[in-house]
Amino acid sequence: MEQLLQNKVCIITGAAQGIGKAIAEQFAADGGIVYACDRQPNSMNEWSEECSRKYVTKVIPLYFDITDTVEVKNAFMAINKKEGKIDALINNAGVVFNKKLGMIVREEMELMFKINVIAVIEMIQLAARLMARNKRGSIVNMASVTAMLGSPGQVAYSATKGAIVSVTKSAAKELAPSGIRVNAVAPGIIKTERFTELYEATGDKIDERIRRIALGRLGNPEDIANACAFLASDRSSYISGQILGVDGCASI
Template structure:
């Protein structure tokens, strides 16, 4: 089986569980050297060792808070110093508070913007300088179908993901001359640990949304990981500034 990312150096934030973990596993299976990032120290050590052995590559845990600019710079520079390059950055780490307009608190909104938007902008600023030294790279941001369709009870969260879509399109144009591609994946309803928690609280409403998915099923973290793997690889060498909906045709 051809490994489309063999020896590519990839950084994935929010990789301890859910979509981020599946992305890390998929990129490793495609031959990438994976730096799996999360803020909770020690949570990925054993998994990273097993994933490395199963895929005959290196999966290395890296612990930092994406909102800590100094820690992010230190982590990225250590990867660049160790590997001599960074080929892919996947901005997956995110925070969501599912609350209606009248209930969302300012500290919750500010936290979502710090994690979901400001941290992404700052990481792209840093990694693009490093990628430029090797004349290219791929950045994949994780957006959301809510940014396209809207979602009751997710107004502030939708706003953060809308910002990511706008940022992706502008960054792609700005960084194209450096050979750096910037795209986003916008998942629909994905069956993760977080989904299970939401379903317990809002099962009827979620069932109604699922009934409108044209392909007739929930998405899986692997569905998202497949799209990210494609965008990270040379198969997508002429694709930039695009928002890939992974939503089962729910956005139409």
């Protein structure tokens, strides 16, 4: 049976842990040639070798800072030269500071916009130029349910994800003539290592949050990975400019 992403060259940022790692592994399981990117040197070497053997594909770790335009360009150009194409870019890497409106500081806001928005736009620019040569490609950005619904203590973070919603819709229209689709996944509350750390640190009562989720559970990284795999595949070939909520029907 043909795999969902068979022989597709896929770039995934923030792949060393959490949602990004789940996306990378799912893409490998679906037959993709996976370039797993992160800024932490050697953080994925052993895992990528295991995935390559397990799924009989290539999972290649790459280490660079997504805010460094030169490093990003060099990485993308090297991938394109080696593989002859780039089929999918998953802009997963991001940063969050959960603080009340009166407590968030300028440096934190600037860093979130630098990583969550500016770096994403620059990577879309680079990937789109390379994808346009083959008149096809899929870009999936990581938004958040907070962009649509809002969330106390996440004003600045929500603003960055609201920007990603706008970037996605505008880029989809601009890049459509080149055969490039642009969509976004908007996760709800996903149980990752980072999520656990945040809730332990703040003492928030997660049971109250779960009660607001119609499906009655937290999301798993695999839920997001499956959505990204679908949007990166040819099965979504007529879908672009969409924001796919993966939130268990949450009201947050």
